[in-house]
Amino acid sequence: MGTYEADLIVDGEAVASKRATIEPGEFKTRSFDRRFDEPGEYEIAVGDTSLGTLTVTADSDDTTATTQADQTGAEAPAIEVVSATVPADWVREGFDTTVRATVVNRLDRRANRTLAVTVDDERVGNETVTLQPNQREEVSIEFEAASGTVAVEGVDAGRIEVRETRTPVGTTTTDTPGGTGAGFGLVLTILVVAAVVLGRAAVREPRQ
Numbered sequence: 001m002g003t004y005e006a007d008l009i010v011d012g013e014a015v016a017s018k019r020a021t022i023e024p025g026e027f028k029t030r031s032f033d034r035r036f037d038e039p040g041e042y043e044i045a046v047g048d049t050s051l052g053t054l055t056v057t058a059d060s061d062d063t064t065a066t067t068q069a070d071q072t073g074a075e076a077p078a079i080e081v082v083s084a085t086v087p088a089d090w091v092r093e094g095f096d097t098t099v100r101a102t103v104v105n106r107l108d109r110r111a112n113r114t115l116a117v118t119v120d121d122e123r124v125g126n127e128t129v130t131l132q133p134n135q136r137e138e139v140s141i142e143f144e145a146a147s148g149t150v151a152v153e154g155v156d157a158g159r160i161e162v163r164e165t166r167t168p169v170g171t172t173t174t175d176t177p178g179g180t181g182a183g184f185g186l187v188l189t190i191l192v193v194a195a196v197v198l199g200r201a202a203v204r205e206p207r208q
Helices: 182-203
Strands: 002-010 013-022 040-046 049-056 067-069 075-077 079-085 090-092 096-105 111-119 122-131 136-144 148-152 155-163
Touching (some): 013 096, 013 122, 079 148, 079 155, 096 148, 122 136
Antiparallel strands (some): 002 013, 002 040, 040 049, 067 075, 079 096, 096 136, 111 122, 111 148, 148 155
């Protein structure tokens, strides 16, 4: 088993990365979504593997938005993370897990955003989402599990613990006072039946 990190390279610069933990003989797929704001030709690669040249052309009908301005003039995300949660609070060491986030596009046009997943403020994964106007959706983002508080774009999703096994739950066995169990009752029943049989044999009259 090994952990591998794939980097999306655009014009020689790493713009996104994803991790995967892979068992021997296992195959996993990771996908990248990338928005290009300017038309032109871009050299695309994943790690050391070249994917060739991507040509981006202008589209006059494209109304995709990535940010919006609030009343103070500061830029605010076009897509808002409403809530986030982790489906499990315990993950086996060396495995990936997921976090679920509910996101909403409050604009009247299509928008996209790359959501960052953090554990104790350290970035561990990301996912790009695209939503239609006023669309609300729940997305699932996979990342390599690490102990700590998980968040999606600063929205607390809960805490997970990573360890080899779950904490064993102790069990208590209570002995019945007196110690008369099923074995004693069985022996007693056999003795009673034997006594009845012997009694019947003792009173049987001999044949003439």
